[in-house]
Amino acid sequence: xxxxxxxxxxxxLVLIGLxxxxxxxxLAFLHYRRYRPDLGAFRxxxxxxxxxxxxxxxxxxAFGLFLASLIIALAGxxxxxxxVPEYRRGVDVVLALDVSRSMEVREGDISRLDxxxxxxxxxxxxxxxxxxAAIGKxxxxxxxxxxxxxxxxxxxLEGLTGSAVTGRGTNLETLIxxxxxxxxxxxxxxxxxxxxxxxxxxSGSLSAAIDRVLEAGxxxxxxxxxxxxxxxxxxxxxxxSPEGAPLDTRGIPPISYRRGEILRGAAERTGGRYVDxxxxxxxxxxxxxxxxxxxxxxxxxxxxxxxxxxxxxxLIALLFLGVSKGCEKRRKKLIP
Numbered sequence: 001x002x003x004x005x006x007x008x009x010x011x012x013l014v015l016i017g018l019x020x021x022x023x024x025x026x027l028a029f030l031h032y033r034r035y036r037p038d039l040g041a042f043r044x045x046x047x048x049x050x051x052x053x054x055x056x057x058x059x060x061x062a063f064g065l066f067l068a069s070l071i072i073a074l075a076g077x078x079x080x081x082x083x084v085p086e087y088r089r090g091v092d093v094v095l096a097l098d099v100s101r102s103m104e105v106r107e108g109d110i111s112r113l114d115x116x117x118x119x120x121x122x123x124x125x126x127x128x129x130x131x132x133a134a135i136g137k138x139x140x141x142x143x144x145x146x147x148x149x150x151x152x153x154x155x156x157l158e159g160l161t162g163s164a165v166t167g168r169g170t171n172l173e174t175l176i177x178x179x180x181x182x183x184x185x186x187x188x189x190x191x192x193x194x195x196x197x198x199x200x201x202x203s204g205s206l207s208a209a210i211d212r213v214l215e216a217g218x219x220x221x222x223x224x225x226x227x228x229x230x231x232x233x234x235x236x237x238x239x240x241s242p243e244g245a246p247l248d249t250r251g252i253p254p255i256s257y258r259r260g261e262i263l264r265g266a267a268e269r270t271g272g273r274y275v276d277x278x279x280x281x282x283x284x285x286x287x288x289x290x291x292x293x294x295x296x297x298x299x300x301x302x303x304x305x306x307x308x309x310x311x312x313x314x315l316i317a318l319l320f321l322g323v324s325k326g327c328e329k330r331r332k333k334l335i336p
Contacts, residue, residue, distance in 0.1 A: 007077075007078070007079040007306075008077075008078050008079075008306060009075040009076050009077055009078070010075070010076025010078065010308075011074065011075050011076050012075060014071060014074045014075040014076075015071065015072070015075050017071040017074075018068060018071055018072075021064060021067055021068060021071075024064060024067065025064060028060040028064070055327040055328075056327075058323070058324075058327045059323075059324050059325075059327035059328045060324075062320045062321070062323040062324035062327065063320070063321070063324040065316075065320040066317050066318075066320035066321040066324060067317075069313045069314075069316045069317035069320060070313070070314070070317040072313045073310045073313035073314045073317060074310075076308065076310060077308075077309045077310065077313060078306035078307060078308050078309060079306060079307065079309060080306065080307040080309075081304050081305070081306060081307065082304070082305060082306075082307045083304060090128060090129035090130075090189055090190070090294050091128070091129045091189060091190045091191075091192055091290055091291075091293055091294045092129055092130045092131075092132070092146055092182075092183060092189045092190070092191050092192070093127060093129065093130070093131055093132070093192045093193075093194060093290060094131075094132040094133065094134055094142075094146070094179040094180075094182045094183070094192070094193050094194070095120050095123075095124070095131065095132070095133045095134070095153070095157075095194050095196070096133075096134045096135075096136070096140075096175050096176060096178075096179040096193050096194065096195045096196065096197075097113075097116060097117070097120065097133065097134070097135050097136070097160065097196045097197075098113075098116075098135075098136055098137075098170060098172065098175060098195070098196060098197035098198065098225075099113060099135050099136065099137050099160070099161075100136075100137045100170035100200070101137075101170075101233055101234070102170065102198055102200050102226075102233055102256035103116070103197070103198060103225065104233070104234050105198075105226060105230070105231040105232065105233055105234070105256050106231065106234075107226060107227055107229075107231050112198055112225040112226045112277075113161075113225075115225060115277060115278075116196035116197075116223065116225050116277060117157055117160060119196070119223060119277060119282050119283055119286070120157055120194075120196060121154060121157045121158070122283040123194070123283055123286055123287055123290075124150060124153050124154055124157065125150070125154065126287055127150065127287075127290070128291070128294070129148075129189065129294070130146040130147060130148055130189070131144075131146065131147065131150060131153045132144050132145055132146040132147065132153070132179075132182040133153055133156055133157070134175060134178040134179040134182065135160065135175070136170075136171060136172065136174055136175025136178065137170065137171075138170075138171055138174075138203070139171065139174050139178075140171065140173075140174035140175035140176070140177055140178030140179070141178055142178045142179065142181055142182055143156060144156050145182055146182050146183070146184075170197075170200055170201045170202050170203070171201060171202070171203045171204035172195070172197060172199075172201040172204060172206045172209065173201070173203075173204030173205050173206055173208060173209040174204055175195070175197075176193060176195065176206075176209040176210070176212075176213060176220070177209055177212065179193045179195075180193065180212065180213060180216060180218060183216070183218065190219070190293050190294060191216070191217065191218045191219065192218070192219045192220075192221060192272070192290060192293065193213070193218060193219070193220050193221070194221045194223060194286070194290075195220060195221070195222045195223065195263070195266075195267075196223045196225060196277070197222070197223075197224070197225060197263065198224065198225045198226040198256060198257075198258045198259065199222075199224060199258055199259025199260065199262045199263045200256055200257070200259055206262070206266055207266075210266050210269050210270065213270055214269065214270055218270065219270050219271055219272045219293065220266060220267050220269075220270040220272045221267055221272045221273050221274075221275065221286065221289065221290070222263035222264065222266055222267040222272070222273075222274050222275070223275045223276075223277045223282065223286065224258050224259075224260045224263045224264075224274060224275070224276055224277050225258065225277040226256065226257070226258035226277075227257075227258055227278065228257055228258055228260065229257070230255045230256055230257035230258070231255065231256060232253040232254070232255055232256075233253050233254050233255070233256050234253070260274070260276070273289050275289070
């Protein structure tokens with residue numbers, strides 16, 4: 001654990017207010033000088049005169065100490081040490097969407113990407129905690145930083161298409177790296193990346209990305225899109241487009257298959273889970289698993305901190321205020 005200061009203030013600039021007590025003291029002294037002649041009426045009773053002077057001085061002094069204690073309390077004094085538990089705030093989830101050409105393969109009435117967007121959208125609608133989004137083709141991009149504004153993530157998903165990122169091929173390493181950059185290690189929330197992909201990667205090292213995810217304590221959940229039977233990769237409308245999938249020697253588009261075992265292995269290495277994106281209950285399964293990672297009141301660890309002392313100075317301030325008011329009330333009773 002890092003060493004902490006034995007004595008400090010949370011807001012030290014507030015202590016400048018103590019300088020404002022100087023004119024208050026001067027005004028109280030001037031007021032006392034104006035008040036002294038009135039005590040001449042009690043010179044026949046020296047004991048009462050001394051009591052009135054004493055109570056006046058005590059009243060002013062106690063009020064000044066009340067103001068000083070209040071200013072110190074506002075400055076946030078701290079000293080001493082205590083052990084404080086750290087609680088997880090929930091789950092921070094980044095949706096990592098593979099938007100490469102193979103994700104546009106249609107198997108049935110819908111493409112892999114459109115199916116992934118439907119699952120991601122339905123999951124985001126019922127998600128708890130912060131959400132973010134990353135997309136990747138040849139490179140990975142953090143498109144939506146972590147936010148509590150679910151509407152921003154939903155709007156992004158609704159407008160997302162395969163042409164959102166230019167490039168060629170698939171690089172899941174850069175996609176996962178981009179998603180990982182969304183997390184702030186100083187916060188105690190559980191960190192999860194939900195990867196939507198068919199598992200095909202033409203460049204980069206998925207294994208290297210998983211090594212970095214493991215080191216950062218991030219959990220990967222993989223949602224496999226497509227099927228093992230595969231389907232032909234669609235060509236770009238412009239045959240000269242660099243994004244078009246290359247034809248084989250017979251002029252036939254390549255067949256893309258779901259690499260389920262690769263995705264499953266990557267997820268399980270981080271302690272995460274693999275979800276078949278073709279399942280009708282893919283969204284409930286994904287949602288239930290993410291929620292299972294969130295112990296509502298789980299203690300994630302402990303740390304030392306200096307003990308706050310604001311309450312002590314507030315109590316002292318109230319005590320001095322009571323003394324000041326008491327002296328003033330008694331003084332007024334003595335004056336006929």
